[in-house]
Amino acid sequence: MEFITLFGTPKREPTVFEKIKEAVKQTKENFTEQIQDLVQGEKEINAGMLEELEAIMIGADIGVTTTNDILKSIRDQVSRRTLQDPKQLRDAIKEELRKILKVNYTPPTEVAEGNPFVILMVGVNGVGKTTTIGKLAQRFKRDGKSVMLCAADTFRAAAVEQLEIWATRADVPLIKQKAGADPSAVLFDALQSARARKIDYVIVDTAGRLHTKNNLMAELEKMTRIAKREIPSAPHEVLLVLDATTGQNGLQQAREFTRSAGVTGLVLTKLDGTAKGGVVTAIAKDLKIPIRFVGVGEKLDDLIEFSADDFVESLFAA
Secondary structure (H helix, E strand, O other), rough: EEEEEOOOOOOOOOOHHHHHHHHOOHHHHHHHHHHHHOOOOOOOOHHHHHHHHHHHHHHHHOOHHHHHHHHHHHHHHHHHHOOOHHHHHHHHHHHHHHHHHHOOOOOOOOOOOOOOOEEEOOOOOOOHHHEEEEEEHHHHOOOOOEEEEEEOOOOOOOOHHHHHHHHHHHHHHHHHHOOOHHHHHHHHHHHHHHHOOOEEEOOOOOOOOOOOHHHHHHHHHHHHHHHHHHHHOOOEEEEEEHHHOOOOOHHHHHHHHHHOOOEEEEEOHHHHHHOOOOOOHHHHHHHOOOEEEEHHHHHHHHEEEEOOHHHHHHHHOO
């Protein structure tokens, strides 16, 4: 798609790869450019070089465990003499990152005719969950699907109002109740309405739960039971929204939500706002849960499907 600048010159819309490349620019400066400096002019891969590489990887928030696993593989290749030239070190690291990030995504079972595809959105406050819901709704609508939003975050005063703004922007219906209502009751109403109106997707906003609040986690488990009772195999996706700028703290959040909510996929927001995008790798390695989408900017179409190949290539691209 093209748009016209103020001067009337057509400007090409950036490709998905170009968007990712721009989003990881800070991480690239903090990671791959340091690797390039490390191997510049060196004749062999030695212990000192690998120690410096370890510090670079941890600095990019790849995490201690993931860094150790990658370096073990690199050292094994060096000892077998299949990797000797420092110039080949970048390619070896690329391959290790790619293997970690390629977590297989298992598509949900087919949704029965007349039933909506139900997506629960979970995550702590401030990670960009409501914005992500709006962008997802736009994305599905662009694909010709009907969408309904469900305001099941009844704890936070402004949550419903924020979701209403996104529902208006995307021109989709919103099911809500008064503040303090039972979130499971709101979800029940939404699923009944969606089935009656033959809606394709129901996206459910849940309270921005702190992972230490056991009662709120129990509420999330209750909502999952309600969804399953009303729509066979629902929720079909439970997407955990994480803020890339929180680094390793996001990993702890992800572990807790995975235990309570049966997370099936991750959405990583604000990838363009961090120099520590390596946390993407740490999360994939630790949880074995696929990253489904990444947020790479503020625009409505800046929520893109995650590709391990594109992410790794953009990190190492010239």
